Amino acid sequence: MRISSSMQKALNGQISKEFGASYLYLAMAAYFAEKNLNGFARWMRMQALEESKHAMKIFDFVEDRGGRVTLEAVDRPPPDFPNPLAVFEHARDHEAKVSAGIHQLFEMAGGEKDFATQATLQWFITEQVEEEKTSTEIVETLRMIGDNASGLYMFDKELGRRGSSD
Numbered sequence: 001m002r003i004s005s006s007m008q009k010a011l012n013g014q015i016s017k018e019f020g021a022s023y024l025y026l027a028m029a030a031y032f033a034e035k036n037l038n039g040f041a042r043w044m045r046m047q048a049l050e051e052s053k054h055a056m057k058i059f060d061f062v063e064d065r066g067g068r069v070t071l072e073a074v075d076r077p078p079p080d081f082p083n084p085l086a087v088f089e090h091a092r093d094h095e096a097k098v099s100a101g102i103h104q105l106f107e108m109a110g111g112e113k114d115f116a117t118q119a120t121l122q123w124f125i126t127e128q129v130e131e132e133k134t135s136t137e138i139v140e141t142l143r144m145i146g147d148n149a150s151g152l153y154m155f156d157k158e159l160g161r162r163g164s165s166d
């Protein structure tokens with residue numbers, strides 16, 4: 001079944017949101033690199049790559065369904081952040097918004113009896129559970145570390161060990 005024009009439009013919107021998330025994580029990577037928190041910077045770079053893969057997953061899906069991808073503007077990320085905790089709080093809140101958007105798309109696909117789109121979105125729903133969990137855990141750890149410089153140093157090293165497949 002060819003994708004409906006309304007679903008195509010909504011998924012095109014999601015493609016730009018995923019690229020927007022990628023862009024946001026790159027801005028965060030740049031912030032951390034400037035602060036010499038290279039583990040956090042590496043983690044953010046990996047996350048940016050993940051997000052562009054998410055965008056391409058939807059891109060490919062729209063094409064596979066006989067639809068037409070049209071790219072929209074990507075939101076400009078903040079130019080700076082107050083501190084590492086604020087960066088991860090922003091990331092966590094952003095992921096919660098992404099989840100809400102995916103849930104809306106899933107609901108819309110259900111309304112259209114577009115089960116193929118629902119199946120693809122199911123993957124994203126599961127992925128978002130993981131992404132929200134990870135960012136929330138990092139926020140909690142950074143809160144615990146507070147102003148402790150050696151704690152921040154150790155945590156930076158730990159996040160820098162993130163593998164490319166995460």
Ligand code: FEO
Nearest residue numbers: 021051054098131
């Ligand atoms: Fe692909 Fe984390 O949203």
